[in-house]
Amino acid sequence: MSGNTFGKLFCVTTFGESHGPALGCIVDGCPPGLEIHAEDIQRELDRRRPGTSRYTTQRREPDQVQILSGVFEGKTTGTPIGLLIENTDQRSKDYSSIAQQVRPAHADYTYWQKYGVRDYRGGGRSSARETAMRVAAGAIAKKWLKQKYGILVRGYLSQLGPIKVQKLDWDQVEQNPFFCPDADRVEEMERYMQALIKEGNSIGARISLHASGVPAGLGEPVFDRLDADLACGLMSINAVKGVEIGAGFACVEQKGTEHRDEITPEDGFLSNNAGGILGGISSGQDIVAHIALKPTSSLRIPGRSIDRSGNAIEVVTKGRHDPCVGIRATPIAEAMMALVLMDHALRQRGQNGDVVPG
Amino acid sequence: MSGNTFGKLFCVTTFGESHGPALGCIVDGCPPGLEIHAEDIQRELDRRRPGTSRYTTQRREPDQVQILSGVFEGKTTGTPIGLLIENTDQRSKDYSSIAQQVRPAHADYTYWQKYGVRDYRGGGRSSARETAMRVAAGAIAKKWLKQKYGILVRGYLSQLGPIKVQKLDWDQVEQNPFFCPDADRVEEMERYMQALIKEGNSIGARISLHASGVPAGLGEPVFDRLDADLACGLMSINAVKGVEIGAGFACVEQKGTEHRDEITPEDGFLSNNAGGILGGISSGQDIVAHIALKPTSSLRIPGRSIDRSGNAIEVVTKGRHDPCVGIRATPIAEAMMALVLMDHALRQRGQNGDVVPG
Amino acid sequence: MSGNTFGKLFCVTTFGESHGPALGCIVDGCPPGLEIHAEDIQRELDRRRPGTSRYTTQRREPDQVQILSGVFEGKTTGTPIGLLIENTDQRSKDYSSIAQQVRPAHADYTYWQKYGVRDYRGGGRSSARETAMRVAAGAIAKKWLKQKYGILVRGYLSQLGPIKVQKLDWDQVEQNPFFCPDADRVEEMERYMQALIKEGNSIGARISLHASGVPAGLGEPVFDRLDADLACGLMSINAVKGVEIGAGFACVEQKGTEHRDEITPEDGFLSNNAGGILGGISSGQDIVAHIALKPTSSLRIPGRSIDRSGNAIEVVTKGRHDPCVGIRATPIAEAMMALVLMDHALRQRGQNGDVVPG
Amino acid sequence: MSGNTFGKLFCVTTFGESHGPALGCIVDGCPPGLEIHAEDIQRELDRRRPGTSRYTTQRREPDQVQILSGVFEGKTTGTPIGLLIENTDQRSKDYSSIAQQVRPAHADYTYWQKYGVRDYRGGGRSSARETAMRVAAGAIAKKWLKQKYGILVRGYLSQLGPIKVQKLDWDQVEQNPFFCPDADRVEEMERYMQALIKEGNSIGARISLHASGVPAGLGEPVFDRLDADLACGLMSINAVKGVEIGAGFACVEQKGTEHRDEITPEDGFLSNNAGGILGGISSGQDIVAHIALKPTSSLRIPGRSIDRSGNAIEVVTKGRHDPCVGIRATPIAEAMMALVLMDHALRQRGQNGDVVPG
Secondary structure: OOEEEOOOOOEEEOOOOOOOOOEEEEEOOOOOOEEEHHHHHHHHHHOOOOOOOOOOOOOOOOOOOOOOOEOOOEEEEEEEEEEEOOOOOHHHHHHHHHHOOOOOOOOHHHHHHHHOOOOOOOHHHHHHHHHHHHHHHHHHHHHHHHHHHHOEEEEEEEOOEEOOOOOOOOHHHOOOOOOOOHHHHHHHHHHEEEEEEEOOOOEEEEEEEEOOOOOOOOOOOOOOHHHHHHHHHOOOOOOEEEEEEEEHHHHHOOHHHOOOOEEEEOEEEEEOOOEEEEOOOOOOOOEEEEEEEEEOOOOOOEEEEEEOOOOEEEOOOOOOOOOHHHHHHHHHHHHHHHHHHHHHHHHHHOOOOOOOOO | OOOOOOOOOEEEEEEOOOOOOOOEEEOOOOOOEEOHHHHHHHHHHHHHHOOOOOOOOOOOOOOOOEHHHHHOOOOEEEEEEEEEEEEOOHHHHHHHOOOEEOOOOOOHHHHHHHOOOOOOOOHHHHHHHHHHHHHHHHHHHHHHHHHHOOOOHHHHHEOOOOOOOHHHHHHHHHOOOOOOOOOOHHHHHHHHHHHHHHHHEEEEEEEEEEEEEEOOOOOOOOOOOOHHEEEEEEEEOOOOOEEEEHHHHHHHOHHHHHHOOOOOOEEEEOOOOOOOOEEOOOOOOEEEEEEEEEEOOOOOEEEEEOOOOOOOEEEEOOOOOOHHHHHHHHHHHHHHHHHHHHHHHOOOOOOOOOOOOO | OOEEEEEOOOEEEOOOOOOEEEEEEEEOOOOOOEEHHHHHHHHHHHHHOOOOOOOOOOOOOOOOOEEOOOEEEEEEOOOOEEEEEEEOOHHHHHHHHHHOEEOOOOHHHHHHHOOOOOOOOOOOHHHHHHHHHHHHHHHHHHHHHHHHHOEEEEEEEEEEEOEEEEOOOOOHHHOOOOOOOOOHHHHHHHHHHHHHHHHOOOOOEEEEEEEEEEOOOOOOOOOOOHHHHHHHHOOOOOOOOEEEEEHHHHHHHOHHHHHHEEEOOOOEEOOOOOOOEEEEEOOOOOEEEEEEOOOOOOOOOOOEEOOOOEEEEEEEEOOOOOOOOOHHHHHHHHHHHHHHHHOOOOOOOOOOOOOOOO | OOOOOOOOOEEEEEOOOOOOOOOOOOOOOOOOOOOHHHHHHHHHHHHOOOOOOOOOOOOOOOOEEOOOOOOOEEOOOOOOOOEEEEOOOOHHHHHHHHEEEEEEEEEEOHHHHHHHHOOOOOOEEEOOHHHHHHHHHHHHHHHHHHHHHHEEEEEEEEEOOOOEEOOHHHHHHHHOOOOOOHHHHHHHHHEEHHHEHOOOEEEEEEEEEEOOOOOOOOOOOOOOOOHHHHHHHOOOOEEEEEEEOOOOHHHHHHHHHHHHHEEEEOOOOOOOOOOOOOOEEEEOOEEEEEEEOOOOOOOOEEEEEEEEEEEOEEEOOOOOOOOOHHHHHHOOOHHHHHHHHHHHHHHHOOOOOOOOOO
């Protein structure tokens, strides 16, 4: 039970099922005085919204967010911010046929095991629709981080199945439906996705995240490390199976002389294998993380499984589904990174210690 | 500040610096009635202990653990268990020369930035010596998990720099100083390490973890997912830069038909790309995770850096250091996995729901 | 910041201001399988609702609760329950005149000091209106406690200003607007309140709480004691200035022979000075607590104060206010006791220890 | 299980039984740079120490505290502070006869019910000996509060059984074994205690607490109110059965005009019925609280009870016991108030809002 709250000082608690009346969240711990409007949040939600391209689920929801509390005369008051999105496109009939099915690679089986019941309408609580509220909460964190510290949290699709991006041009990221920072790869991605959709299959993806402007000193040294909390937040996103900080798994084959980021008085750190975190604490360099997202499990290609009584069945998914959940995951991952950074920024108290030049 | 506690119901709080009088921890939340002796804990500590082979630091500490509370007449009482290890080999003179240095890839810089002070004796709190208490606490979790559920948490070195293990023979893991499960690779590893030590360099490693016997239903669906908590716990280990669950980053290039673990009534799950976790909840399959550890940053090969006043310096590490921290990391990683599983086992309440055959 | 969540395993997070668009809460941690309908919650809300007698504020709100998630086909699913009450009677014009005033004994001054801003509409977040969501969440806890353990959580007004109730007849509690269990005192209370309203003044009150059917063993022995958590929950109710468990402050003058609750095999405990809690853990006797509520601070009789610029002003409250907040506090106090008991019930794991007859 | 940690940002976790090898605690979250020596802590421990007068238990322990971590070169480093007190006077033979007894008003019965086992040596974990570590941790909080804010946390015995103190002279508090601030009452108290000891009985007490110098703005408005957290912390002390803030239970009979603390520009608040807390947040006035402590349950006068098998027995306590636990409770209560204030001081972030003159 429980487990629907994220953060220690900037606490986000979400509720809502894919096909219930509404999704919502409470953002508790936002400092007072931040100018915030529904549009600030809506902008981020629109980046995540389904149905915006042919490569994502065709579910069409306006995902209109309402601010129910915590903001007075356009500014936060320090009291909890209640956010609400009503579900308007609830085609629950699509799902009635799967009520007794255990869909492979879905949470059907584990929810049954854990709770003895399961809301079978569109995955219920296990649907990625829950992440809308993370994006909404993350929008507040992003705005505060930017205003207070000039921190910019950004992400991009770094790999779509076999297609790896070759260059990072931030200006390109919002110019295509993939959050791809490499204009030269977009057409290839489009062709790949069209073939995949035709095939009725799905594919994994890799998302990369950068936070610039993060001051040194955020994070706690032992368990609540900045990297540990990022790993937790990012792994908690639906479909994520791996998290890397900085060099990540590449460091397995690195020698110490190669991995260590040397420092000179003139240029500061000469490399960033650490991903901006040393001993669990930010160093002032960009925070860099990468995540792996598994391919969607809802496929038109039949798969072997069982029903709730243990009988063999064949599962075929109809209805609207993302052939690559990674495509829409960039705003979600950015949101989780922003939530982690904001939480640690609030935990941080100004220390009057000596500071070495960065 | 804070951040030295891990777990929600099975809470481990550690204290202690590398060269202070002692290390210790409090294990709060252990159910009553578990038979536990200092030897049970000592056995795990001995697996992690430095100085046991020529491939690890030559610091020699008996690391003798004392149980100070929570155990009465050989059994846990339900009250907090206090554990203590006195530091006996505190060669603090080794470290005086580095008091003003910012050692590359160490936490020196970030501790200064965060706290304004730094215990420069052997890394102080940022030393991997802190992990001794995780192993001690993990030993209690391991024992309880085994007795209560038959859960077995085990790990092995799956890659040492460029050398990947080819086979997994659990009987071999404790037969060599590397926790290597492939007897055919041990000699190669020995040669590799000898060359590395001669060179004065260090190397990264990959550790793999399996937990068998885990019942379905452990974990919370949204933020406190079993995989998110594992990612947090494993990423909180010194030097870890990446965490994978099941297929991990390989899923980026997997198609849905390949990734989804199909189920048949006869054989249950036909594969385990999920790593035993679906929707954040255990499925009853083995929990599988992998971690990447960076190469040790303490090298005999000089590196460019700055001192606390920002002047250029050359850093050369003397004294005792592990050329590959990954070698001793297996018991630590097992301990963190055990702590996560135990916490979720205690959070789980028996649900009287229907259960599909696993 | 933060601080809007109550409970460790049964977590209630509330949001909403007195005159914002809506109040709401998220109940996280409710076990699956509990039959719950909006009416179950509405019944408790109606007990607390303003405007039901001439002795409480004349604000008229239907306080209609909606269940937005966590309940499927009439039963809880184990996922978070989102509850919402829209504010319909928002006469914010009543409050514009006080925007710069520091009303004595209100939170105006402290909110300004803490946040630098203040939602002056009807007290904003500091309004007792927030307690509606506690009652809503408490209704779920009450139902679960009753169904699972047969626990009955009940309260009554034990003192209204100088008028002390002389007998406890549970059947009378819901028969009058005061939650007074002594029918002989009701007329006196009515006369007292009429005189008070005429005078433009307010008065304090004492509420008493009983939980019957609580099994022995709930509570944690050191800091998270059942009595400590009750004290926390009850003191967190607006206007509460004192909390007693069992004999409470009377124990100051008790001798040990008088206070100790002796036990015989035939009759179990012979008295209940402990209030059902020993060493922080429930003993199986009724849990008994009492709280003191201060008189309402919103008075028609002028009071000396300052405005935000520090100038002397005279404060006179117009509009709708309870002359005795204690009158409506019984359902709120019951709710908080239910939340505490439910949280500890979920924390409790069956121990297979020997049990002495109670 | 668990429940041995207090505080959210300044976290104190204690361990240890009355007759185990040692007591200890971890203080996590102390800011760096605080000068702290074992003597600072020892001074407070000595105030609480048993055996210092004929009116307290004759158990003689030096209660010598050791600092094991978190302090380097005489100053805190921001890392967790490990504290240890070895038990030296463990007369466990005194307790063997009570191993099967349920002593009235002790935690014997409830521990059995909860855990199925019980450390019968001197009450084990339920012994007030545990509070030594609270005093130790509180000493650190007291020092920080004083240095950082000039906050002074002080307490005194305000009532010993029927004897109420008539005046508050802080200079007298440390001049007698009762922490009595009224020199004229000390002789009366001595006579009372001598008669009580002769009789073999015990008596309750009332302790009052003042914190001066507390800045306005500490506390969270809804659940984590400063008063709620004080109630929790104070009620968690062994033997406490009631907590009051400011006017406390007296407010039941107060009218609004009497209770509300009026404000003038010249004199600020004209009274302090609120006890320095409005809406859960400190107002800048002194924080005032009172607690009721029950009489000791260990009596030489026989009491009726049962043994673990449910047979009628007669319980007579031999050995060393305080005839009034309230006498030594003043330093413990001060420590808990200091822990709460420190936690909220660390949670508070400087708001740049307008401030009305206090």
